[in-house]
Structures are given as structure tokens and as C-alpha cells.
Amino acid sequence: xxVDTYLGLRAVALGRAVPRxxxxxxxxxxxxxxxxxxxxxxxxxAPIGLIYGNHRNSARxxxxxxxxxxxLRFTQxxxxxxxxxxxxxxxxxxxxxRSARRTxxxxxxxxxxxxxxxxxxxxxxxxDVMGRRLRTLDTExxxxxxxxxxxxxxxxSFFASQRVPGSSLxxxxxxxxxxxxxxxxLDALDADLAVQLAWIDNPAGMKEAQRALPAGPVPDGGWExxxxxxxxxxxxxxxxxxxxxxxxxxxxxxxxxxxxxxxxQACWDAVDLLHRLPAAESVQDRWEMxxxxxxxxxxxxxxxxxxxxxxxxxxxxMRLLTRLERLTANLTRDMALDxxxxxxxYIASGDALSxxxxxxxxAGDRPSLxxxxxxxxxxxxxxxxxxxxxxxxxxxxxxxxxxxxxxxxADETNVELRVVRGAVRQDRRRLLPQIGDRxxxxxxxxxxxxxxxxxxxxxxxxxGVEGTSR
Amino acid sequence: MIFxxxxxxxxxxxxDFPAKPMDARRIAGLLDAxxxxxxxxxxxxxxPLKDLAxxxxxxxxxxxxxxxxxxxxxxxxVISDAMxxxxxxxxxxxxxxxRDVRQQLLSTPQARSQYPxxxxxxxxxxxxxxxxxxxxxxxxxxxxxxxxxxHHPYLELSLGDMPAxxxxxxxxxxxAQALSPIEIKSFPCIDGVADPVKTAEAARQTAxxxxxxxxxxxxxxxxxxxxxxxxxxxxxxxxxxxxxxxxLDLRPQVLRLNRLLNDFPHVTHLAPRxxxxxxxxxxxxxxxxxxxxxxxxKQAKEAIGALDMRFGDGCPSCAMFDFCRGQARSENxxxxxxxxxxxxxxxxxxxxxxxALASGERAPLGSAESAVADELRRAALAVQLAGAPA
Numbered sequence: 001x002x003v004d005t006y007l008g009l010r011a012v013a014l015g016r017a018v019p020r021x022x023x024x025x026x027x028x029x030x031x032x033x034x035x036x037x038x039x040x041x042x043x044x045x046a047p048i049g050l051i052y053g054n055h056r057n058s059a060r061x062x063x064x065x066x067x068x069x070x071x072l073r074f075t076q077x078x079x080x081x082x083x084x085x086x087x088x089x090x091x092x093x094x095x096x097x098r099s100a101r102r103t104x105x106x107x108x109x110x111x112x113x114x115x116x117x118x119x120x121x122x123x124x125x126x127x128d129v130m131g132r133r134l135r136t137l138d139t140e141x142x143x144x145x146x147x148x149x150x151x152x153x154x155x156x157s158f159f160a161s162q163r164v165p166g167s168s169l170x171x172x173x174x175x176x177x178x179x180x181x182x183x184x185x186l187d188a189l190d191a192d193l194a195v196q197l198a199w200i201d202n203p204a205g206m207k208e209a210q211r212a213l214p215a216g217p218v219p220d221g222g223w224e225x226x227x228x229x230x231x232x233x234x235x236x237x238x239x240x241x242x243x244x245x246x247x248x249x250x251x252x253x254x255x256x257x258x259x260x261x262x263x264x265q266a267c268w269d270a271v272d273l274l275h276r277l278p279a280a281e282s283v284q285d286r287w288e289m290x291x292x293x294x295x296x297x298x299x300x301x302x303x304x305x306x307x308x309x310x311x312x313x314x315x316x317x318m319r320l321l322t323r324l325e326r327l328t329a330n331l332t333r334d335m336a337l338d339x340x341x342x343x344x345x346y347i348a349s350g351d352a353l354s355x356x357x358x359x360x361x362x363a364g365d366r367p368s369l370x371x372x373x374x375x376x377x378x379x380x381x382x383x384x385x386x387x388x389x390x391x392x393x394x395x396x397x398x399x400x401x402x403x404x405x406x407x408x409x410a411d412e413t414n415v416e417l418r419v420v421r422g423a424v425r426q427d428r429r430r431l432l433p434q435i436g437d438r439x440x441x442x443x444x445x446x447x448x449x450x451x452x453x454x455x456x457x458x459x460x461x462x463x464g465v466e467g468t469s470r
Numbered sequence: 471m472i473f474x475x476x477x478x479x480x481x482x483x484x485x486d487f488p489a490k491p492m493d494a495r496r497i498a499g500l501l502d503a504x505x506x507x508x509x510x511x512x513x514x515x516x517x518p519l520k521d522l523a524x525x526x527x528x529x530x531x532x533x534x535x536x537x538x539x540x541x542x543x544x545x546x547x548v549i550s551d552a553m554x555x556x557x558x559x560x561x562x563x564x565x566x567x568x569r570d571v572r573q574q575l576l577s578t579p580q581a582r583s584q585y586p587x588x589x590x591x592x593x594x595x596x597x598x599x600x601x602x603x604x605x606x607x608x609x610x611x612x613x614x615x616x617x618x619x620x621h622h623p624y625l626e627l628s629l630g631d632m633p634a635x636x637x638x639x640x641x642x643x644x645x646a647q648a649l650s651p652i653e654i655k656s657f658p659c660i661d662g663v664a665d666p667v668k669t670a671e672a673a674r675q676t677a678x679x680x681x682x683x684x685x686x687x688x689x690x691x692x693x694x695x696x697x698x699x700x701x702x703x704x705x706x707x708x709x710x711x712x713x714x715x716x717x718l719d720l721r722p723q724v725l726r727l728n729r730l731l732n733d734f735p736h737v738t739h740l741a742p743r744x745x746x747x748x749x750x751x752x753x754x755x756x757x758x759x760x761x762x763x764x765x766x767x768k769q770a771k772e773a774i775g776a777l778d779m780r781f782g783d784g785c786p787s788c789a790m791f792d793f794c795r796g797q798a799r800s801e802n803x804x805x806x807x808x809x810x811x812x813x814x815x816x817x818x819x820x821x822x823x824x825x826a827l828a829s830g831e832r833a834p835l836g837s838a839e840s841a842v843a844d845e846l847r848r849a850a851l852a853v854q855l856a857g858a859p860a
Contacts, residue, residue, distance in 0.1 A: 005814050006828060006849035008807040012821045019858060042537030044658055045709030132660060133709055186808045188786050221532025229535070310661040344852035348845075354855065374855055375848050 003345040004182060011184035017199040021180045023339045024277035025331075027168040027287035029114035031055075032271070033087050035126060036118055036263045038219045038256065040067045044129045047073070048219065048228065049256030050080060054087065056268040063256050065235035065249035074137065074145040076245065081134070081148035088113055088155050092298040112169065112287075112294035115159055118193045118215035118267050120172040123163060125217040127170060131156030135308065151301075157308045158297040162290070164324060166331040168283070169290050173270040180277065193266050201273060215263035223259055231255040280338035286331075318462045319454055326448045333444040337388065343440060352442035353377050353385060353415060362429040367419040369405065369432065371439070376412045383407045384420070385441035389431045401431050405441060417441070476741035480515040483773070485749030490518035492634040497627070498674035499787065500730055507743050508779040509788065514629065514740055521753055523789035525770045531789070537656075544656035544706055545640065548713050549573075553617055556704065559715040560617055560644045560652070563702055568644070570616035574605045577622035595635070598624035606686055609645055610696060617652070618643045625682040629734050636682055644702065649683070651676050651701035651720075659705040659714050669703065669718075676701055677723035681731065699724050745776040781805040782812060818842050 004020070011018045037050035049063035062080035064073045091113045117123040134153025137145045162169040178190045183199040190196050198209035213220050219228065231252040238248035300306040312320065336343045336352075346352035359370035389401040403422035407415060423431050433439050492513060500513065512519065524530050548555050553571045560566050581598050582588060588597050602623040609618045620643075625636040642652030653676045657668045680701070684694035699720040707714035751769040754762050774793065781798045782805060785791050798806040802820045805812040816838055818824050826832035827839070828846035 002814060002845045002849040003852060005807065005811040006846055006853060008811055009804070009821050009824050009828070009846075012802075012806065013825055022857065040536055040540075041534040042540045042656060043709075044660075129660070184807065186783060186786065186806070188783065221534045225532070225535050311663070340856040341853065341858055344849075344856040344858075347855075348849040348852035350848075354852075375851055 001345045001349055003348050006348075007182040008184055011182055011199070013184075015184070016203045017181040017183045017196075019180065020182045020341065021277070021335075021339050022341045023280035024274055025179060025280045025283065025335050025338070026171060026176060026274070027114075027279070027283050027290070028171075028271065028275060029111070029168075032114040032116045032171070033084070034116045034264070034267045034271075035122070036216050036260050036267060037122065037126065038216050038260065039125060041218050041221075041224060043068070044125060045133050047077065047130070049252065049260070051257065051260045051264045052080070052083070056265070059264055061253055061257055063249050063252045065239070065245060065252050066232055071143075072245070074149060076249065078146040078148060081146060081152045084152045084155070085148045088152070091294065092302065093295075109288055109291040110295065112291040114169060114171065116171045116173065116267060116271065118172070118263055119174040119191055121191075122215070122217045123170050123172040124160075127156045127160035127163065131158075131160050132308075132310070154301060154306045154308070155297075158294075158306070161308075162293060165328045166286050166334070167290055167293075167327075168287055169294065173267055176274060177270055180274065193263065193270065197266055197269055197273075201269070212262055213259050215266060216260065219259065227255045227259065280335070282334040282338055286334070314458050314462065315456075318458055321462075322454065323450070326450065330447045333447065336442060336444055340440075343442065346442055347374070347440070350378050352440060353379075354438070354440045355415070357433050357435050357437045357439060358414070360432060360435050362432055367423055367429055367432055368408070369417045369419070371415045371417060371441075372413060373410075373415050377407075377410045377415050379407060379410070381407055381409060385417075385443065386445045387433070387439055387441045389433075401428070402446065403431060404445070476738040479741045479744050479746065480511070482746065483511070483744045483749050484515040484517055485773075486752035487517055487750035487770075488521070488753055489516040490521075492516065492629065492636075494636050494638060494675045494678040495671075497629070497634065497636075497678050497731075498671070498727070500734070506780045506782075506785075507740075508774065508777040508790070508794070510734070511740055511744055511777050512774075512790075514734075516634070517750065519789045522750070522770065522774070523793070525753065525767055526774055526790065526793045527767065527771070528790055528792040540711075541656040544711050544713075545654050547711055548654050548704055549619060549640075553619070555713045556617060556642075556652070559704060559713060560702065563715050563717050564644050564646075564650055564700075566644050566646050566650075567615050568617055570613050571619075572613075572616055573619045573621065574608075574623075575621045576601050576605065576624065580622070595624065599626060603686060603690075606683065607690060609643060609649060610687065610690070610692060612645070614645050614647065616645045618645060618649075619652075625679070625686060627678070627682045627685065627731070629731060636679065638679060641679060641683075642702075643697075646698075648696050648698040650698045651680055651683075652704065653701060653718070654704045656706050656711075658707075658709065659716065660708050662716075664703075664705055664716070672703055673718050673720055674723050674727070676703075676718065677720045677727050680720055680724055681727055743778060745773070748773045748776055750774075782809040784809075814842065814845065816842055 007018045007020055031054045033052060033054060035050055035052040037052075038048040040046040040048060046067045047064060048067045049061060051059050051061050053059040060080075060083060062077060064076045066072055091111060093110050115123070115127070117126060131153050134149045135157050137143070137150050137153065139145060139147045139150060159170050174191050174193050174196055177196050177200060178187070181200045183190055183196060185195075185199070192209075193215045194209040194212040195206070198206045202209075213223055231254075234251035235248045238251075239245070297306065309316070336346060343352060347354045353371065353373055355371045355373040357369055358372050359368075361368045384404055384406055387403045387405065389403065391400045401422060404420050405417040406420050408418050409416040419432070423429050496513070496519065500509075512522065520530065557568050557571065560568050576598055578594055578598065581594060581601060585597060588594055602620070602625060605620055605623065620641045622637060622639060623641055625638075627634045627636055640654065642654070643649040644652060653672055655668070655672050657665060677699075680697055680699055683697045687696055688694045701718045701720055702715050703718045704713050704715045706712070748769075750773050751766040754766045758766070771793070774790070775797065779794050779797065781794055781803060785794060788794070795806065802822055804815045804819055804821055804824055815824050818827060818839060823832070824842070824846060827834055827843035828850040830847065834840040834843040
């Protein structure tokens, strides 16, 4: 969109990233779990090492001395699994009863954990891939592993299912930073956390950032050949000469820490940057939905009922797609209404209308308004737009009354609007904006809600073409 | 200098730089940087991209030894022991009743040992092309209900009237009435789902081989459709190295690549874009001193810099990316922001020009520039009204 391009041009000219948002559109938990890690290139089920923790200064490292050795892998990841179990365990408490959820005390929903990863690739690897790998491990028999591993597999698989628009349960930092700042480089290059941070907060450090090792989940080829290769050889040598697993893995621990420490610090730097922005208004509502999802999952885990299908059925996929569409539409709406700089995109593209009220007629059959637009408004007569009045406090919570208008005429300097909903009744006409008020009318109305009934059968639009393989 | 032959012009531009045939990945990669004259000339002149990129100062992509190792191990697993893992996959997914397995070795050492009298690169090339042709003829006329594996075959494909030679490591075909390509890759297919990007890349690569083989088959007088566009992609199942497979429908990729190869600027169209006063240097070898390295790099940079480029979103996957990005930045191009920005700004090519139009500092000339200026001014005003510093 033109605002994104314009901000990009400014970023190039300034040599520094430019804010794309004035609010923070995600929730930041007080005690998140930050994880950075590497896996063997070409082998997603073979982690090399991870650095993880709840605070910048309390990092722990887990490594696998010979990452290609499956048995060793799950032995050495047991501590990591237990630590994660401990963290998630702190958030497994009673879910409020159904009736309690409906009243205002629903805001007392217990807190939920939060996973913060450097980028989307790590989020997908840890949650989707490792979640799937770990949750199907046996705790008995020839290939038995520590029970904490399938436990965190279930939790990670839950987080995988929550990587949806508007959710703050899993935060991939490069994506978040891109939502809030525009850099002066190609979009694809923003996926490098070190470079993105240099653009946003430290342009002088750009050259160094470009030389930095990747933040994961795939390591640099040169590091792989030299440092990883040496560490594996050292493990083999030490373990052959009788050292225990921990001693033999010490060289790997040193190599992994050297490579991933900068990424670890970069994650916390990014979190600090995001903290500086005030939270957007609807973040709390969305985080409440997240907490609700978490506690439903926690309930299932407690009841030993947390099953995940390996491959969803077509009907499930259709419902998932419907859910994603609804969540995307709601997030787009929330971000625009919460943040004037995001709304600027729609004003510039001509979908939204901003300006000063020049006439207000609250009498007569239907109220009407005249507006002097900030820039020519080119949508046709009959276009419906919505406006939200100031929030009013009521016993059941805070509401923002919505007024819907219809464009009756529009030229370069004047737009005529007729009220069609929300301020037609006499007792609601006082809600209308006053002369001289600056207002924004947009295409964004109320949030979409989940339909109670979804089709029981797959609609024809979601059925594959005859003859294609599933 | 006047060149009578457009091809001569390209060869003059390549100068003493070595020539190297394009591989399938590079041909498939043509889809990523569409309409970039710099890449087109470099590709049409058969210049090895990695060597050139290194010379002009681009950071080389370090290959992953472990990933390579794993790929080789997986391939061995699949084709070892009379192709035991492969046979049931072909039966199940292609519905082919396999009764025979055959392998043909067509690499250079193999060809040389069979025909020791052959000397010289050109002669060996011709020999391998001939052996490959014979192997393909044998596949077409020979036992159907078989799996044929060709190791290191040599295929020819023409790119805008220039020949390109393809040297895949392994080409497999399940012979029914038609030959169905078999492609072996070691990336995982977890619960029946594989990474879409990697799968798409594998499909495009395989499509290149389908096209090359179809042209070869047509040259025998057979129907090109005797090489099927429905292939088998063999991948690692879940997290281990056992094989699983999925059918690939290559028709869209074959169509797209065919169109691209047919439209690839004919060498006579490319020729005007090729500078005549400058050419690439010889590639300095390991013993070259610093001065020689420096001079070669300087000449190469000038030669490549003289080719027009079209910078955009597809560029990070090109080996010359660092060089072109440096140029886009030093020339203050809008394109450094990507394809969307470049399209919006159209002929307004520099960031300072665009910003001057956005602020009203500069008046637009002509209707195209006015349209761009209008859109940028709206954006600037909307941003300012949102309270951000203009």
C-alpha cells in the first residue's frame, strides 16, 4: 500500500527504520519463555542446541553432543523438557466455570504462558515440528524417553495450533517488528533479526549485523563445517575416552553458546523495543481469548485428553480456514481502529474518510452530516462507512457506540453523509460528532463472531478437483 | 567493434572468463528474476554465476556439508539393493507393475573408461550426449514395466538459441507407455505434508528435465508426450531416512518453463544490451597475487555494472545479490524497497525524486508522474495527520 511505500522511502532517506504503528498490537507477558535454537541442516528432527529462559540474565543451554544420535538426543533434551514443563506447569490452574466466564469476572481469567521466538521459521520448527516429534515418543519399551518430552510435545503442539492472526501466545519477533516498523530494505531481508534491529535501533551497527550468525533454526554453513564439525568430533573423542555425556558435550555447549548468544540478546532487545510502545486498546480482549484457549488445553492435559490429529480431515480444515478468515478480518479491523498510523493506510488508499465536521443536522427524519475531507474521497454514492463514538462505561463493561452513515455526495472539498444506523433514534442523536470535530469514517464495523453452526458437510467450494491426489 | 553474429557479441562479453553450462536449478531459477537483463545476459553467455559473484565481491552462500551428506545417504538408501525401497513406491503411487530395474552410468569417468580414445572436452561432451540418447532410446523401446535410472546423464536444452547443457546427478524413469520422472530429495514429508517451498523447487527442477527429455525424444521422431509430466517425488518419511513418495503433477511447471524458455530473449534481442567496449576478465587462479585479483575484480565489476539491472523482491536468491543491492543503494533507487514500491513509483526511479514529489517540493512532469505524485502526497498527508513526524 502507498503508506508502506512512503514510509519505506523515508526510512531509506533517514538511513533508519520508521514507525509503522503508534501502538503495540500484541500482548507481552510478564514472564515469557524465549527460545533460540539450531537444528541439523536438512534434518528438522535433530536439534543441535537451544538457549532458553524467562529473563535476559537467566539463560539455560541444552545441547546434543552428537545431534545425529537419536538415543542421545532424547536423553540430553530431558532437562530442557523438564524446565519447559515447569514453566507451563505454573499456568495450569482451574478454569473459571462457564457462568463465571460470562460475567465481568471473566477478566479474572488466569494468566497464560507465552513463547517468544526470534523468527517465524523457529516458531514453526519448535512448535509444529518438534511438537509433533516429541508428543508421539514412547515412554515405555525399547525407545522409552523421559515422560517430560511427550508432555512438552503436547504443549508445543497446542502452541502450534495457536499461531494464528491476533494471537499473542507465540510471538515470532521478526514478524512483530515488521508490523511495527518499516525498514528501508526488501521485505524478505527483514527476516534477519540482527539486521532488522540495526535498522530500528542501531543503524551504525548495520555492517556488523549483516555479518552476524543466523538466529536460527538453521545454522550458517561455515559455522556448521568448522565449529559444529569440531564439536561433534570432540564429543566422539571425549566419550570414547570415557568422559560422561555432560563432559563430552562441553565443547558443543561452548560452540552453541558462542553462536546463539547474540540471537538470545537480540530477542530481549526486540522485546524491550516493543515494550516502549503503549498497548493497543483491543490487545487485552485478544489476550483474554488466548488465555481461554490455553486453559481449555490445560484442562484437557489434566484430564489426559489432549489428543492432536496428525492430519486434519477436510471438514476440520474448512473450519480452520473459516476461523483464520474471521481472525484475520478482526485483527485488520482492530489494528486500524486502535492505531491512527495504521488507519492512515486506509485513508491514503481512499477506503476510509477523515476530515472535519462542517455541518450537523440532528433534527428531521434522518440525521445528516457534512464533512470537509482531508483529501479527495473517491468512493461512490451509497458507500457505507462506520464511526465509533467515545467509549461509555456501562454496568456490563465498556462499549463504543457505533454509527453507520451512507455517502450521499462527495467532491473534492465536501462529503455529505446520511446516518443510517446507530444514531437514528432520538435518544441516540446526541452521540453524533459536533461541528469542528475531527473524525474518521472507515469500512470497519463490529467484529465478526464465530458462527454457532458451521456446515456439517464439506461445501462444494472446498472439495478438491477430481483426480488430484489428496 | 562490430559483430556480425549476436552470439559473437555475447562471447566477446564473456571474454576470458570460463564458460559453464547452466544446470536445471539455474534454469528453473530464471522464474525468480524475471525480466532482469543483467541475469539474462550472464545466463545467455554461459557465465558460471557463483564464480562471477565471488569475483565481484558477493558473499558466497556456504554449502552445508551435513545436509549434503544426508542427501547422499538418503539417495543411497533408496536406490541400493536393486532399488528395493523404490519399487513398492512406484507400484503404489504410479500404479505401475514393475518387473525390472536398470541402471545406466553416463558420467565423464564412465564414458572415458568405455571409450578411452576420446580426447578433449568437446569430444567427451558429444560422447556423453550420444550415450544418453542411446540410453533414452533403449528406455523407450525396451522393457516397459521397468524402473530405469540414469546416473549423470547429459542433456541439451536451448535457451534462446544458445545451447545449455544439463547434468543431473540422477534421473529416474518408470517406464509404462510413457516415461514418468522420478526425483529423489531428502527433505522430510511429515504425516504426508512436505515443505511447500522445497516441493515447488523440486517440481520446477524436474520440469526442466521433462522439457529437455521431451525435446530429445522428439528428435528421435517419438511423441514428446512419451515423457510424462506426472512424476514421483521421493522424500524422507517423517523424521527418519526411510522413503515415502508423492505424485507430482508437473503440467503447470512444464507449461510455465516452456513459455519462459521459448520467450527467453532471443540472442539477437539481447545483443543490443550487451556492451561491446568491455568484457569480463579471466578468472584469477589460486596463485594470482593481490594486484591481479584486484584488477580482475575491478574489470568484472565494471563489465557487470554496465549491464542494466532490474532490482526486486526475487533478487535475494541470486548469487549477484550483494553487488546489485549495493548498486541500487548507491544510485538511491526506489527498487531497493522491492517490487511493490518500484511498481507504485513507476518511472520515478529515485528515492529523493519520490520524496520530493510527496512533499510537493517538486512538481510532477507529465500525467504518469502526476499520478505517482498524487498517491505519494496522499500517503504523506495521511501519515502526517496520524501524528507521525512527516
